[in-house]
Amino acid sequence: MSLLSTRINLDAISHNVRRLKELVGPDVRLMCVVKADAYGHGVEKVAPVMLKAGADVLGCATVDEAVALRKLGIDAELVAWMWEPDQDLSDALSSNIVIGVPSLAHAQVLVDIEVPVKVVIKVETGMHRNGVDPAQWDEVFTVLRDAEHIEVTGLMSHLACADEPDNPHTDIQAAEFQQAVYRARELGLECPINHLANSPATLTRKDLHFDQVRVGLACYGLEPVAGLDHGLEPAMTWAANIINVKPIKKGESSCYGLTWTAPADGYLAVVPVGYADGLPRSIQGSLEVTISGKSYPHVGRVSMDQIVVDLGENPFGVSPDDEVIIFGEGGQSATQLADAAGTINYEIVCRPTGRTKRTYEGGIDL
Ligand SMILES: Cc1ncc(COP(=O)(O)O)c(C=O)c1O
Structure with a gap:
């Protein structure tokens, strides 16, 4: 894995x-x-x-x-x-x-x-x-x-x-x-x-x-014009597995520059994706990821290798190994991520790199 x-x-x-x-x-x-x-x-x-x-x-x-x-x-x-x-x-x-x-x-x-x-x-x-x-x-x-x-x-x-x-x-x-x-x-x-x-x-x-x-x-599978629907199916999902879940106390701050401060006691999930893997650093502040169908905000700065996600009180019991969808099936679309990052979906699908491994599904009738 x-x-x-x-x-x-x-x-x-x-x-x-x-x-x-x-x-x-x-x-x-x-x-x-x-x-x-x-x-x-x-x-x-x-x-x-x-x-x-x-x-x-x-x-x-x-x-x-x-x-x-x-x-x-x-x-x-x-x-x-x-x-x-x-x-x-x-x-x-x-x-x-x-x-x-x-x-x-x-x-x-x-x-x-x-x-x-x-x-x-x-x-x-x-x-x-x-x-x-x-x-x-x-x-x-x-x-x-x-x-x-x-x-x-x-x-x-x-x-x-x-x-x-x-x-x-x-x-x-x-x-x-x-x-x-x-x-x-x-x-x-x-x-x-x-x-x-x-x-x-x-x-x-x-x-x-x-x-x-x-x-x-x-x-x-991506629409080049916002708002159109030609029945296309997006082919790429970018996903990571959580490597750590750790508590944070109200008033403590996280990541480089300590730009985000916890508003209450809660938990952070550490996700192994960073700008060296193609996640735009400029997205900090507007990235949402999905874990088991629930959306969570990324907080603090994007580092070279990792980001942290605010789980709040972690009501759904997110734990290490759980899958985080950055974009694609089960999460936000590449187009939504592009909008959040101020870019286009063309760029988003070309971004995953660094330590990202590519896997394939389907195509078995070939
Ligand atoms: C010359 C040329 N033709 C066709 C395409 C395909 O464009 P699109 O991805 O919008 O279909 C490109 C991509 O930029 C291109 O450079």
């Missing part, structure tokens, strides 16, 4: 991917985004579940992530969109990875290498982060078209504000993206597979699905 663990429910991932497949329908391909170790869920276990549940393609950020997946024996279509122009691409080129091209310099590298490769051109449409600027569309489209060893699968772009459904910027980006596809086709690129939608756009803007959607967060 581990003192601190994330439990990943593979059946929840399978359910979510099936749900997303239904939602996009048969004419749109589903890319499940598995970058950053599948958003902290463990790509090695999660990727096969996603493919079995109907994912058509897996998306990585870095080319190295995609190569690692191939080495794990995943033979599905893989796309990766982050690499440096002076990076050694030999493993990626021999691993049949669709490589994203976000600039003329990147395009030129692939042209000069003269090794057969499939690419997706990442175009700038208004996020201003990483993509070919409109002023260079023609040149990039043309050099890639003229390189016989390069197959352009299509265009992609990323939305800046899709998690705000009323933000007009999404329509501006969509129109710009449509323009890029027209222009590429005018210049002779077929571009059969174009993709723009992330989780929020996939869930809220069917009109922006194009030929493929790129879904990360929703595969892991």
Whole structure:
């Protein structure tokens, strides 16, 4: 038994991917985004579940992530969109990875290498982060078209504000993206597979699905837009086992800086999770945890390895070894924890680290 663990429910991932497949329908391909170790869920276990549940393609950020997946024996279509122009691409080129091209310099590298490769051109449409600027569309489209060893699968772009459904910027980006596809086709690129939608756009803007959607967060069961419910099941639970329960007297203070003082005689539970394990130190003062279905406040500062929880008079007899849910099944959601920490659920599921051990449930039909 581990003192601190994330439990990943593979059946929840399978359910979510099936749900997303239904939602996009048969004419749109589903890319499940598995970058950053599948958003902290463990790509090695999660990727096969996603493919079995109907994912058509897996998306990585870095080319190295995609190569690692191939080495794990995943033979599905893989796309990766982050690499440096002076990076050694030999493993990626021999691993049949669709490589994203976000600039003329990147395009030129692939042209000069003269090794057969499939690419997706990442175009700038208004996020201003990483993509070919409109002023260079023609040149990039043309050099890639003229390189016989390069197959352009299509265009992609990323939305800046899709998690705000009323933000007009999404329509501006969509129109710009449509323009890029027209222009590429005018210049002779077929571009059969174009993709723009992330989780929020996939869930809220069917009109922006194009030929493929790129879904990360929703595969892991979290809603990207507050207040929506698409029947997704959160896959991650972060839990710890209490290592000590000790009394504290009214007026005594606890943890670094003695920032919290007991208002009455009571008990504290010591929980082995700290900022070295990914719990944001900034959450002190607003973290609630759950023990046997009851909510308790964390008090004092978050230390590197531990926190304390105020049990009050401990009316329910909490004792060492009892399980504390930091977020997930049986406790508050990752989204609630994110709200308390002033961040987003994307960050929360990527946080458990340090001494956290990952365990898996479900997925037995694989
Ligand atoms: C280029 C790109 N596409 C798709 C995604 C998936 O986004 P989401 O997790 O909102 O589905 C990401 C993640 O940030 C991304 O960087």
